Structure formats: structure tokens, C-alpha cells
Amino acid sequence: MTSNDLGDFLRAHRARLRPDDVGLASHGARRVAGLRREEVAVLAGMNSDYYARLEQGRERSPSPQIIEAISSALRMDGEAREHLLRLAGTAPEGRRQQPRETVDPALRQLLDGYPNAAAFVLNPATDFLASNALADALFSPFENVDNMARMTFLDPAARSFFTQWGRAAEAVVAGLRHATGLAPHYRRLDDLVAALTGASEEFAALWSSHTVQGKTRDGKELLHPDVGPLALTFQTFDVRGAWGQQLVIYHAEPGSPSDQALSLLGSLHATHHQESTTEQ
Structure with missing residues (x-):
């Protein structure tokens, strides 16, 4: 900042x-x-x-x-x-904390308890700290699944993966801006913003708008190269006991074409993973 x-x-x-x-x-x-x-x-x-x-x-x-x-x-x-x-320093939040960067083993186990939903944990800088198998499959079009903001602006796959890329980009930047208020001395977030501002004119323009938004629920229109269009809903939950971490869950309407496509994606990913393990 x-x-x-x-x-x-x-x-x-x-x-x-x-x-x-x-x-x-x-x-x-x-x-x-x-x-x-x-x-x-x-x-x-x-x-x-x-x-x-x-x-x-x-x-x-x-x-x-x-x-x-x-x-x-x-x-x-x-x-x-x-x-x-x-x-302005007038929010009644008490002592500032630094985000926790490690995920509790129990939470990692919980992620695997969502076999029909893509579940993952992010820090305030949108780094992926943990993910389940379906989340790995969902974001497989990206070269590296490491940081949601970096993936959105710098990975070429994002432009086709997010069918409403502009909306997705605005939401990511507004979420980062919101995080700067929650963690004003978080070096990782400062470094990420500086890197993206220098690498993407689109990010820089959105960042300068100072739009703030911390969504807890919204829809996502995605296009996965393996299973086609996916209309998903995501929900975000703060992780108690690990300040700064958020559990994000992408799911489809039960019985919908997107639900069937998500199940297929999970099966394809599991098969591919098994074949890779066997070859080793």
C-alpha cells in the first residue's frame, strides 16, 4: 500500500x-x-x-x-x-494480526469430505494453501495453481476459463483491496499487488479504482476444456482459529448438467491420476 x-x-x-x-x-x-x-x-x-x-x-x-x-x-x-x-484507524478490531500460512491437518481432511464440490483454502493474497481433488481438476487448465489473482491476470488460460473474465477480474481485485484493509501490514499482499501492477495494465487500472468487495456467495460461469460449460455457485467461509484464511467451495445445482459435468470431471481426473501413478 x-x-x-x-x-x-x-x-x-x-x-x-x-x-x-x-x-x-x-x-x-x-x-x-x-x-x-x-x-x-x-x-x-x-x-x-x-x-x-x-x-x-x-x-x-x-x-x-x-x-x-x-x-x-x-x-x-x-x-x-x-x-x-x-x-483511518478507527475500526474497532483490536490488535492487528498476521495471516496464518499453514493449513491445519483437520481442515485438509475436511476438504476431502466434499467429493462433489471443489474446495480449497486461500490466504488474503489469494494464494492456494490447500485444495481437494476436484478443485485440482477444476483448475487443471492453468499452468500453475498457486495464486488466484496471478492466474486470473497472467495465465492465458483464464480468458477462456472464466467466460465472464471481466467480472471475475473485477471481483479478484476488489477482494484484494478489501484484504488490504484487514491486513494492512501483510508483506505478501503488498508484493503481489506490486508485481501484478507492473505486469498487467488491466490489473493496474482496476486497482486504481479502489473498489472494495468481500463476497461470500456468487455465481461463476466457467468453461473447462474437458467437460465444457459449468454454471457453479461459490461460497466463502472464514476459517476460525486461522485468521486470514478462507475456505472456498464451488458447487453445482444437484441434478443439473453442470452437476453431471463436475462429476465427470472428477472421474476423469481420478483416472488420469491413477494412470500417472501406475506409470511411475
């Missing part, structure tokens, strides 16, 4: 709004996109110079009340508001 993440975040959200979005009249030509700082200050009921200092990084200790007023003025949703509170 930069030394002025709070200011960057405020500017990005200010740039998304027009005067008529917030009930203000627009007067004269505008040199920059979005609202002016003075307009945000008026909407938040504060001194415009104070708001300017916040954006410029000259004021770093706003009260929770100030942050609440600004988030309301900028029409932030719940996740963006919580992220803003964390950036």
Missing part, C-alpha cells in the same frame, strides 16, 4: 460521483472528474480545508464521526465504509 491510502481511497470515490448524483447543482467547467473537495465537505458538514488535509495525508487522525459523515457523503456501501474505517 502507499503512504496515503486513505487519501487515495477518498479521491477515487469522489471521482465516481457527479453533482446530480448527490443533489447538488453543477456550476462552471470542471477540471477533474467527479465532485470537488469543497462539495464533499459541504455534504459531510465539515470544514473544506480539513477535508483537503485528509486527502493530502496531512491529517491522519479523523474521528469515527468524521469518517461516518464522509462515507455517507460519498455514498459508500457497507464494505467500502468498513474499509474506510480501517484505513
Whole structure:
């Protein structure tokens, strides 16, 4: 993260709004996109110079009340508001923790208890920490199944695997941005963002939008070269006792074509694995 993440975040959200979005009249030509700082200050009921200092990084200790007023003025949703509170250091989360990078053996065993679903564990930087056999089969089109964000932006297989690649890319970046608020001093995440920003213009553009999102459930439209289209739902669960880890489960509607295709994929992967073991 930069030394002025709070200011960057405020500017990005200010740039998304027009005067008529917030009930203000627009007067004269505008040199920059979005609202002016003075307009945000008026909407938040504060001194415009104070708001300017916040954006410029000259004021770093706003009260929770100030942050609440600004988030309301900028029409932030719940996740963006919580992220803003964390950036300002006013979120009531107690002592910051560092994510745990090892998966408990019991959790690894639990992953194998989902034979009809692809289950895997990610850290806040979207590194794969553990996965079951069906997850290995699902992501087999990728050269390396190591990091979801890297795979999405730098592996050529992603453009066909995710049939709605743009949506998938936006979700990954918004999730990483959300993670920076939860783990602001997490070196692995900082290094990943720096590497992807330098390697992908698309990532850099999405990262600069400061969109925050930590989805717990959504749909995925995938195209696997071995079994064809897959319409799946994923659900994400925080792993208690291992701060920062998330258990992700991809599953299909029971009895649907995607359910049958997922079962076939598991069988094909098991057969291939058995043949490889026999050859050794």
C-alpha cells in the first residue's frame, strides 16, 4: 500500500460521483472528474480545508464521526465504509494480526469430505494453501495453481476459463483491496499487488479504482476444456482459529448438467491420476 491510502481511497470515490448524483447543482467547467473537495465537505458538514488535509495525508487522525459523515457523503456501501474505517484507524478490531500460512491437518481432511464440490483454502493474497481433488481438476487448465489473482491476470488460460473474465477480474481485485484493509501490514499482499501492477495494465487500472468487495456467495460461469460449460455457485467461509484464511467451495445445482459435468470431471481426473501413478 502507499503512504496515503486513505487519501487515495477518498479521491477515487469522489471521482465516481457527479453533482446530480448527490443533489447538488453543477456550476462552471470542471477540471477533474467527479465532485470537488469543497462539495464533499459541504455534504459531510465539515470544514473544506480539513477535508483537503485528509486527502493530502496531512491529517491522519479523523474521528469515527468524521469518517461516518464522509462515507455517507460519498455514498459508500457497507464494505467500502468498513474499509474506510480501517484505513483511518478507527475500526474497532483490536490488535492487528498476521495471516496464518499453514493449513491445519483437520481442515485438509475436511476438504476431502466434499467429493462433489471443489474446495480449497486461500490466504488474503489469494494464494492456494490447500485444495481437494476436484478443485485440482477444476483448475487443471492453468499452468500453475498457486495464486488466484496471478492466474486470473497472467495465465492465458483464464480468458477462456472464466467466460465472464471481466467480472471475475473485477471481483479478484476488489477482494484484494478489501484484504488490504484487514491486513494492512501483510508483506505478501503488498508484493503481489506490486508485481501484478507492473505486469498487467488491466490489473493496474482496476486497482486504481479502489473498489472494495468481500463476497461470500456468487455465481461463476466457467468453461473447462474437458467437460465444457459449468454454471457453479461459490461460497466463502472464514476459517476460525486461522485468521486470514478462507475456505472456498464451488458447487453445482444437484441434478443439473453442470452437476453431471463436475462429476465427470472428477472421474476423469481420478483416472488420469491413477494412470500417472501406475506409470511411475
